[in-house]
Amino acid sequence: MKISRSDVERVAVLARLRLTESETVDMTAQLDAILTYMEKLNEIDTTNVEPFSLAADRPKVYREDTVTNKPDQDGLLANAPDRDGSFFKVPKIIE
Amino acid sequence: MKLAALTLHEASERLRRREISSVELTEAVFERIDATDDRVRAYLTLGRDAALAQARQADLRLRQHEGATPLLGIPFALKDNFLAAGLRTTCASKILGDFMSPYDSTAAARLRAAGAVIIGKTNLDEFAMGSSTENSAFYPTRNPWNPERIPGGSSGGSAAAVAADQCIAALGTDTGGSIRQPAACCGVVGLKPTYGRVSRYGIIAFASSMDQVGPLTKDVRDACLVLQALAGHDPADSTCAPHPVPDYAEALSLGAQGVRVGVPREYFISGMQPAVEQAVRRAIHELADRGAIVEDISLPHTEYAVAVYYVVATAEASSNLARYDGMRFGRRAEAEDLTETYMISRDEGFGAEVKRRIMLGTYALSAGYYDAYYLKAQRVRALIQKDFDEAFKRCDVILTPTAPTTAFKIGEKIQDPLQMYLSDIDTISINLAGLPALSLPCGFDEAGMPIGLQIIGRHFDESAVLRIAHAYEQATEWHFRKPVIATSK
Numbered sequence: 001m002k003i004s005r006s007d008v009e010r011v012a013v014l015a016r017l018r019l020t021e022s023e024t025v026d027m028t029a030q031l032d033a034i035l036t037y038m039e040k041l042n043e044i045d046t047t048n049v050e051p052f053s054l055a056a057d058r059p060k061v062y063r064e065d066t067v068t069n070k071p072d073q074d075g076l077l078a079n080a081p082d083r084d085g086s087f088f089k090v091p092k093i094i095e
Numbered sequence: 096m097k098l099a100a101l102t103l104h105e106a107s108e109r110l111r112r113r114e115i116s117s118v119e120l121t122e123a124v125f126e127r128i129d130a131t132d133d134r135v136r137a138y139l140t141l142g143r144d145a146a147l148a149q150a151r152q153a154d155l156r157l158r159q160h161e162g163a164t165p166l167l168g169i170p171f172a173l174k175d176n177f178l179a180a181g182l183r184t185t186c187a188s189k190i191l192g193d194f195m196s197p198y199d200s201t202a203a204a205r206l207r208a209a210g211a212v213i214i215g216k217t218n219l220d221e222f223a224m225g226s227s228t229e230n231s232a233f234y235p236t237r238n239p240w241n242p243e244r245i246p247g248g249s250s251g252g253s254a255a256a257v258a259a260d261q262c263i264a265a266l267g268t269d270t271g272g273s274i275r276q277p278a279a280c281c282g283v284v285g286l287k288p289t290y291g292r293v294s295r296y297g298i299i300a301f302a303s304s305m306d307q308v309g310p311l312t313k314d315v316r317d318a319c320l321v322l323q324a325l326a327g328h329d330p331a332d333s334t335c336a337p338h339p340v341p342d343y344a345e346a347l348s349l350g351a352q353g354v355r356v357g358v359p360r361e362y363f364i365s366g367m368q369p370a371v372e373q374a375v376r377r378a379i380h381e382l383a384d385r386g387a388i389v390e391d392i393s394l395p396h397t398e399y400a401v402a403v404y405y406v407v408a409t410a411e412a413s414s415n416l417a418r419y420d421g422m423r424f425g426r427r428a429e430a431e432d433l434t435e436t437y438m439i440s441r442d443e444g445f446g447a448e449v450k451r452r453i454m455l456g457t458y459a460l461s462a463g464y465y466d467a468y469y470l471k472a473q474r475v476r477a478l479i480q481k482d483f484d485e486a487f488k489r490c491d492v493i494l495t496p497t498a499p500t501t502a503f504k505i506g507e508k509i510q511d512p513l514q515m516y517l518s519d520i521d522t523i524s525i526n527l528a529g530l531p532a533l534s535l536p537c538g539f540d541e542a543g544m545p546i547g548l549q550i551i552g553r554h555f556d557e558s559a560v561l562r563i564a565h566a567y568e569q570a571t572e573w574h575f576r577k578p579v580i581a582t583s584k
Contacts, residue, residue, distance in 0.1 A: 011461060017528070020423045030512055034405065037513055038405065041472060049475075050477060052477040061337050063330055079194050090422050092432075
């Protein structure tokens with residue numbers, strides 16, 4: 001086994017996902033199969049290989065740090081699940 | 096010929112000659128949607144009134160001969176992970192609820208600036224995660240060639256809409272094949288430009304080191320015209336490249352003569368459908384007959400691409416999808432405390448495949464596993480890119496199948512995530528290396544399902560890809576074939 005049920009339960013908390021009993025069972029089996037497949041990567045010796053990096057061959061682009069977007073408070077707040085005037089209303093964070 | 100069946104360049108010519116109006120064309124497209132979409136189910140949202148208003152504006156510009164770009168007055172569909180002001184954006188997920196686009200994605204804004212008419216938003220696998228559009232939280236889209244088959248994914252709605260003449264052209268996104276594989280499944284053209292060629296501002300992020308925007312169209316010339324309108328630097332997207340944009344149409348007239356075409360042996364493996372192999376080999380012969388210089392090449396790390404991709408893509412997805420917490424937008428569940436609110440909102444809002452990928456990515460990034468999975472995968476990814484760098488010293492483009500099989504049946508792979516992931520085997524290396532690639536029709540199998548030919552180019556050399564694609568298309572008639580869809584009117 002590449003991954004145990006308790007690993008799945010731990011990762012679900014890290015990912016802020018509540019899994020049902022049957023989801024936990026299915027997830028453990030499916031992730032195990034996928035992670036076993038990923039073992040293929042260990043066939044390759046990558047001792048002297050630098051990890052892929054996107055930034056390496058791209059020119060850097062600079063711009064002035066100025067506000068360019070139009071403020072649209074109502075447009076952005078229109079999608080809020082809960083709001084109070086011009087504020088997002090969220091559950092209490094500190095007990 | 097029915098107006099909705101026109102290609103973009105045909106429709107554009109008729110509009111500019113004033114033989115048709117954009118309103119007539121847009122109405123014809125909506126009539127086609129009304130007649131066929133209860134069977135195809137390509138669309139999630141339609142914006143009729145706004146589209147007709149845009150069409151009237153386009154007609155005004157056409158009458159005044161103002162800025163008659165090739166896209167002026169052309170009805171477009173957008174995959175539902177593009178923000179487009181005035182239309183909801185769902186990403187085919189329940190977690191976004193009735194999210195209204197607060198602004199235009201740069202791609203939508205560029206289409207609008209060119210005078211295009213945005214008619215609606217198309218179905219996809221939830222958060223663009225999937226190869227069949229079965230992972231939509233709303234409904235699966237059906238392949239216009241056979242309603243029992245998948246249209247491919249994740250841009251399955253856009254591909255099906257183009258194939259079914261429910262739009263003139265469409266946009267999609269491609270992270271591991273999500274434009275090219277559905278294009279192959281539905282018998283249309285799909286182009287994934289070079290990573291960074293087209294702005295992703297206002298596109299819902301999946302895997303940020305690979306996501307790219309591109310067109311799905313009825314032929315290669317159309318793909319060329321749409322790319323021309325989309326390509327170029329955008330200050331709002333720091334990953335969007337400042338490289339100059341060439342005149343892509345110039346490449347279309349050059350033909351295949353003298354182009355060095357590489358054929359990688361690793362893409363012709365056991366397990367591929369014989370009809371696919373035959374069609375792709377025939378296409379290579381056809382290009383050789385037209386003067387292309389064909390050479391066998393090797394991309395030795397190809398077999399590791401799926402494993403690399405599903406580490407890197409899920410790791411990036413787990414991070415990108417952390418923002419769906421029910422606080423500032425989307426769905427918020429009622430719960431006892433904050434952590435419970437997050438967990439229940441996400442549990443109720445995400446579908447099974449999205450949860451699976453978040454779990455896999457979170458695991459790969461978690462303490463003690465980062466080096467073994469994420470860093471290892473990024474090292475192998477560097478080797479995959481190096482394979483292409485070596486190959487492109489000897490050839491100008493690389494030809495492969497777009498997918499090892501034609502469109503499979505709805506339900507066939509949904510219970511087996513690994514089998515589903517392996518249907519991307521021919522497309523994902525290209526995203527890992529950030530290269531441009533295009534799929535176009537190159538035949539049909541014994542069941543009448545379309546087969547896709549993939550053409551891969553060097554970084555920022557979309558011109559070579561379009562050149563060889565157009566040379567092949569001119570020599571064949573596959574792109575003229577249309578599916579027959581039972582209509583309800």
